[in-house]
Amino acid sequence: MAWQSVVRVANTKAHQTAGWQHFRCWGVLTMSMACAEAPEPRFAAAVRLGGVEVSADVLNQGERLYRRYCASCHGEDGSGTGAMAKQLPFPPRDLRTGQFQTASLDADALPSDDDLESIVRDGRPARGMPGWAGLRPEDRFAVVQFIKTLSPRWQAPNDALKSDALKSRDR
Numbered sequence: 001m002a003w004q005s006v007v008r009v010a011n012t013k014a015h016q017t018a019g020w021q022h023f024r025c026w027g028v029l030t031m032s033m034a035c036a037e038a039p040e041p042r043f044a045a046a047v048r049l050g051g052v053e054v055s056a057d058v059l060n061q062g063e064r065l066y067r068r069y070c071a072s073c074h075g076e077d078g079s080g081t082g083a084m085a086k087q088l089p090f091p092p093r094d095l096r097t098g099q100f101q102t103a104s105l106d107a108d109a110l111p112s113d114d115d116l117e118s119i120v121r122d123g124r125p126a127r128g129m130p131g132w133a134g135l136r137p138e139d140r141f142a143v144v145q146f147i148k149t150l151s152p153r154w155q156a157p158n159d160a161l162k163s164d165a166l167k168s169r170d171r
C-alpha cells in the first residue's frame with residue numbers, strides 16, 4: 001500500500017513538473033511574440049490633420065490596428081503593395097494619394113471622417129476589401145486618423161478644405 005502511494009505522489013509530481021515546463025515554454029513564446037508585435041510607438045506628440053489636432057495615443061493605436069488589419073493589403077507605408085495585394089482582383093488603394101471613390105465630397109475636398117469610417121466598417125466586398133463592422137467605433141476612428149497621416153493631403157494648408165466637412169470635430 002505504502003509504495004503505491006509513493007509512486008502515485010511521484011507520478012503526480014512528474015506530471016506537475018512536465019505541465020510547468022510546458023507552461024513555461026508557452027509563456028516565453030507568447031511573451032516574445034508580444035514583444036515582436038509591439039514596435040516603439042511612432043507618434044510622440046499630437047499631429048494636426050486637416051486642421052484638427054489628433055492625439056499621439058489615438059495615432060499610435062490607429063497604427064497598431066493598421067498594421068494588424070490593413071498592412072497585408074495596403075502595405076506598411078500605405079502604397080497598396082502589401083504581401084496580399086497581388087492576389088486581389090483589384091489593387092488596394094494607394095492611401096498616400098488621399099483620393100477615394102467612396103467620398104461624398106467633390107474630388108478636391110478631403111473625405112470626411114464619416115466617409116472613411118464607413119469604408120472601414122463596410123469594406124468594399126465586391127472589390128476584395130473586407131469590412132470591419134466588429135471593430136469598436138473608437139478603434140475605427142483611430143485607424144481612420146492614422147491613415148490620414150499616410151497622405152500629405154491632410155497636412156496641407158487648410159485651403160485644401162473646400163467644404164466644411166472637416167470643421168473642427170471635437171473628438
Ligand code: HEC
Pocket residue numbers: 066069070071072073074084088090091092093099100101102103116119120124127128129130132143144147
Ligand atoms: C484583403 C485586402 C484588404 C485589406 C485587408 C484592407 N483593404 Fe482597403 N482596400 C482593398 C482594395 C482591393 C481596395 C480598392 C477597392 C476599389 O478599387 O474600389 C481598398 C480600398 C480602400 C480604401 C479606399 C476606398 C475608396 O472609396 O476609394 C480605403 C480608405 C481603405 N481601403 C482602407 C483600409 C483600411 C483602413 C483597412 C484596415 C482596417 C483596409 N483598407 C484593409 C483591400 C484591402
